[in-house]
Amino acid sequence: MCQSIFRNKPDTTVVFSLINRTKSIRLAELIDEGELREQLDHVRSLSLSRGESTWLRGNTFYGKRQMFRPDFMEWFEGMRLPDYHLEKRDGQYELTFEGRWPEVMLWEIPALAVLMELRSRAVLRDMGKFELQVLYARAMARLWEKIERLRRIEGLKIADFGTRRRHGFLWQDWCVQAMQEGLGDAFIGTSNCRIAMKRDIEAIGTNAHELPMVYAALAESDAELAQAPYRVLADWHDEHDGNLRIILPDTFGSEGFLKHAPDWLTTWTGIRIDSGDPAGAAEMAIRWWKERGEDPTRKLVIFSDGLDVEKIEELHARFVGRVKVSFGWGTMLTNDFRGLAGDRLAPFSLVCKAVSANGRPTVKLSDNPNKAMGPAEEVARYKRVFDVRDQDAQDLLV
Amino acid sequence: MCQSIFRNKPDTTVVFSLINRTKSIRLAELIDEGELREQLDHVRSLSLSRGESTWLRGNTFYGKRQMFRPDFMEWFEGMRLPDYHLEKRDGQYELTFEGRWPEVMLWEIPALAVLMELRSRAVLRDMGKFELQVLYARAMARLWEKIERLRRIEGLKIADFGTRRRHGFLWQDWCVQAMQEGLGDAFIGTSNCRIAMKRDIEAIGTNAHELPMVYAALAESDAELAQAPYRVLADWHDEHDGNLRIILPDTFGSEGFLKHAPDWLTTWTGIRIDSGDPAGAAEMAIRWWKERGEDPTRKLVIFSDGLDVEKIEELHARFVGRVKVSFGWGTMLTNDFRGLAGDRLAPFSLVCKAVSANGRPTVKLSDNPNKAMGPAEEVARYKRVFDVRDQDAQDLLV
Numbered sequence A, B: 001m002c003q004s005i006f007r008n009k010p011d012t013t014v015v016f017s018l019i020n021r022t023k024s025i026r027l028a029e030l031i032d033e034g035e036l037r038e039q040l041d042h043v044r045s046l047s048l049s050r051g052e053s054t055w056l057r058g059n060t061f062y063g064k065r066q067m068f069r070p071d072f073m074e075w076f077e078g079m080r081l082p083d084y085h086l087e088k089r090d091g092q093y094e095l096t097f098e099g100r101w102p103e104v105m106l107w108e109i110p111a112l113a114v115l116m117e118l119r120s121r122a123v124l125r126d127m128g129k130f131e132l133q134v135l136y137a138r139a140m141a142r143l144w145e146k147i148e149r150l151r152r153i154e155g156l157k158i159a160d161f162g163t164r165r166r167h168g169f170l171w172q173d174w175c176v177q178a179m180q181e182g183l184g185d186a187f188i189g190t191s192n193c194r195i196a197m198k199r200d201i202e203a204i205g206t207n208a209h210e211l212p213m214v215y216a217a218l219a220e221s222d223a224e225l226a227q228a229p230y231r232v233l234a235d236w237h238d239e240h241d242g243n244l245r246i247i248l249p250d251t252f253g254s255e256g257f258l259k260h261a262p263d264w265l266t267t268w269t270g271i272r273i274d275s276g277d278p279a280g281a282a283e284m285a286i287r288w289w290k291e292r293g294e295d296p297t298r299k300l301v302i303f304s305d306g307l308d309v310e311k312i313e314e315l316h317a318r319f320v321g322r323v324k325v326s327f328g329w330g331t332m333l334t335n336d337f338r339g340l341a342g343d344r345l346a347p348f349s350l351v352c353k354a355v356s357a358n359g360r361p362t363v364k365l366s367d368n369p370n371k372a373m374g375p376a377e378e379v380a381r382y383k384r385v386f387d388v389r390d391q392d393a394q395d396l397l398v
Helices: A002-008 A033-045 A050-058 A070-078 A101-124 A129-150 A169-186 A193-199 A210-218 A222-239 A254-259 A263-267 A278-291 A309-319 A376-385 B002-008 B033-045 B050-058 B070-078 B101-124 B129-150 B169-186 B193-199 B210-217 B222-239 B254-259 B263-267 B278-291 B309-319 B376-385
Strands: A013-020 A084-089 A092-100 A158-160 A187-190 A270-273 A300-303 A324-329 A350-357 B013-020 B084-089 B092-100 B158-160 B187-190 B270-273 B300-303 B324-329 B350-357
Touching: A002 A070, A002 A101, A002 A222, A013 A101, A033 A084, A033 A092, A033 A101, A050 A070, A050 A193, A092 A101, A101 A210, A101 A350, A129 A169, A129 A309, A129 B129, A129 B169, A158 A169, A169 A187, A169 A193, A169 B129, A187 A193, A210 A222, A210 A350, A222 A263, A222 A376, A254 A278, A270 A278, A270 A324, A278 A300, A278 A309, A300 A309, A309 A324, B002 B070, B002 B101, B002 B222, B013 B101, B033 B084, B033 B092, B033 B101, B050 B070, B050 B193, B092 B101, B101 B210, B101 B350, B129 B169, B129 B309, B158 B169, B169 B187, B169 B193, B187 B193, B210 B222, B210 B350, B222 B263, B222 B376, B254 B278, B270 B278, B270 B324, B278 B300, B278 B309, B300 B309, B309 B324
Parallel strands: A158 A187, A158 A324, A270 A300, A300 A324, B158 B187, B158 B324, B270 B300, B300 B324
Antiparallel strands: A013 A092, A013 A350, A084 A092, B013 B092, B013 B350, B084 B092
16 A cells, blocks of 8 residues: 555655544553653664565565565665654543655554553553463453354455554464464465564455545545545556455445446455445445446455454355455454453554545545544535435444 | 371381272373383482472471471482382273382372373373463463452462372462462462472471371271371371371261360361361361360361362351361362363372282271272271261262
8 A cells, every 4th residue: 555655646745643432541541651652762763674675575465476666665665654743632642643645654553553552551560470361361262262163164264454453462463373273274364564474474455545535635626536536446456456456445435436436446356344334335245246247256355344253254154155255353353352351451443544635634434424534514525425325323342 | 297107107118009080081091101101210310409408408387497307308318219110901000109108108299290291291282382372371261260269258278289180280380379479368388399499388288198098007906997097196296286287087987086086186276178078077077176175266177178169168158267267279279171172181080099008908988988999898897997887979070
């Protein structure tokens, strides 16, 4: 995604901002500001190591050798993360990043991972050594029970998408290894390149909401706005094929997106369903492919929103054979500490999003109004342009 | 106990034998004979290290400094375990030790610990790394839940008696540390001197059935036999006081033992209840103290048979305030792997007992006929001499 932005929109100025959608978790009271600054400063001091660069340059991603172009890699090797702006307000941290899009975007994952892990450490700090060990023992036993259930799903394909909201780095690394051993070939990879490299598994991932959000914010007219999500994918289409050609339709409402989509998009490999009612969205995609003369059984549906074992079982049972099904499992893989340490480690809904581009606010509607963001008047305009009607609200667990 | 034997019966020739009371566990099919011999030979190569000897000589046991006499310590430092005899029969190992009593008796604990641990290793051998880690995670979480329940028992006093039938050494060491952290002062010690030394906690223990069993086997007449259990405690009385003066009454039936006990025994600190119905046996002891003019609230009752959390809670609730209550928790502390690895790690009833002394068979009746041992005609004679009537059989879990 960074390479695409580096090629197509390198000079866009963006602001990314941390948003804690779970107001009851008062991060600024849990996490020491000095400790947070120390970690963020440390992240800024990092750059791609020689081995990491070699791995990125030499690795095969989705069957394609040298996916990263030399000019991108050269820039990436020299890249340092830009400065951050940190303030406390109402028990929360206001953490923002401003600068060139291809640089600022790279803050999302480390910023979230640092905050999540510092929160975990704050909770764990006062625990006894054995109490602590038992806490992890319980979390391990819990994940293993999930893996034992997943093992019974014939033909399962599942990946780790849990980096940004993980309990901690070592814990994610453990979870990935447990998935490797417990699921074998059903575990198809991780979106964490560092762990993929370390554990010799496939690095996996696709495009995200920030692309249509920023493209949309840059649109000069309603007509341009209406085309922005397709413009993103047209740029993407030029560079990627196969499993990288995955439609993420929900940024401004999946229904309108599919209805007005150009025909070349129907040839894409599949769709990622990341908000709203997942079964309903998958049924909609199947209908869309059929209407456009495509065979859904040759298409891939990636579910990636709020997954846990029950939902994975249910969705797999419903769609297996009708489409190719795959799962990007996030928070409930790498951060299911619910009910442990008196629920003080339960995951929560922390995100880091593009909030403006070249000075204009971004908007996200999604298929769940609880995930919508942006100024009210802009949200109203987007709803009109993208023809979004009433949506069903879904609770946000994470 | 070894010091008492070394002083009073040093030249008795005894045979100790391993007895697996759980015939369904076919140890000789699980454990490789070569591996077993390697471990037993290794045990024979061991002797007290300088640090261990220093600790035994300098330690305070039950408030008494230098409990071990210099002549005993000198002998103990030079002591090596005598040879063993190992054969396979019907899927079981026949493992016997013959020689001087103070030497042979020291085989019991390492022989049992070695067999238990080799059995664990045999079961664990084919497990995956993470499967293995999760197995221990589950066992840890299980023990911690027990500790959390025990923590709620006001005034609890509990010790680790789980060495001989432990899952493994490192696991016992972990359990002891978890008890230390989780229970604080309610955890009063361990019968494992090595762990007591390493973890800086109290070494704790009392006398066992082998003393009356061997003394009884050496008796020259029925009259001497009837007095043998008291003879043991008279020898013991001369050397020990305080918490070491604990009556173990059940070797040949608790009821007759107490009925015919000499008055000086009523002044002892307490009683250990190791077979039969524990509440019934404690009630019997309370009645006995009252009949003999003693105040039961100043007496100690140590429960040590087949304990798990429910029984500890129940017994504590019933006897707290009526006597001083204490628990010696064994197998379900250090080897509760029931239901893990498909129950292939569940604890079982393995013992190592004196089976003869100076060529005569030993007998144990206990308060549970399922724990009785010895030749039938000798059992009948003992039952007559000790006036043992019908007993209620209790299932042997471990």
